[in-house]
Amino acid sequence: MNAAAELDIGPDQVWGWLAEVSDPEIPVISVVDLGIVREVTVGAAGPASCTVTITPTYSGCPAMEVIAQDIDSALRRHGLLQVTIETRLAPAWTTDWMSAAGREKLKGYGIAPPAQQVVDISGILRRSRAEPAVACPNCGSARTRLVSQFGSTACKALYRCDDCLEPFDYFKCH
Template structure:
């Protein structure tokens, strides 16, 4: 006799959110980035990557639209800033997707030890660690601009925090 597995509203909401892309990096979902902090039957709690992240409103709107389209119009979206988002919250699958998209994700656990991205990043194009930060300001506030000395290609790297 096989066991019956009950699928809860929380499981269904998680499945919906797994398909909500980050508006600035569509290769990863809001779940992959760890923006979704908590999923309950009555509320979804999110934390932006930065307090002033310009994509926060777009993320909330995309989550709202996805929840509404899937029958979860009564589920609230709450934003919390404490504790602040950390790059450690990026899932392993999210790190792989970022790398494949051309963005160097920080290694897991780097937030505590590498706040300034002093550790060399692996080039997402050629895999070399012979890289350097060329600007603290990348394509979005949460990323810095790096360059690979081996292949000479520029790339974004998530700022560790």
């Protein structure tokens, strides 16, 4: 056995390494910040083995495969010999699982973080419901408006600030 097998690797250590794996489309936040890592188990298939359970953000998010590959190679770099990535659908991922640190990092990156509520699936008409207040990540103004519910990636909506006049991405509730 090589040196890696002798490492005493615990789940906390793996969580720490996962916190360094960034989202391929929003490099400032990690997969842990994003809330897509649901579970980590270590040692089930040997001393240097690990199973990471992740949940997809959006059904068709093209980043999910890259994320799985990135997790796999990051953990192998740290000496794990057998890495299994499992996908879990339920409960469905929600932006509520995004960490406070992740929200701050998004804002610093120019993307307004999601308001603290999941998408309201109870109603079919948008006009009847109040849109969450979204502060401009550039100037902080609350005078912003929705341009489109569908932005540059599946997880974002397009907004515009009425004060600094900059358009910006909003990580929409989900």
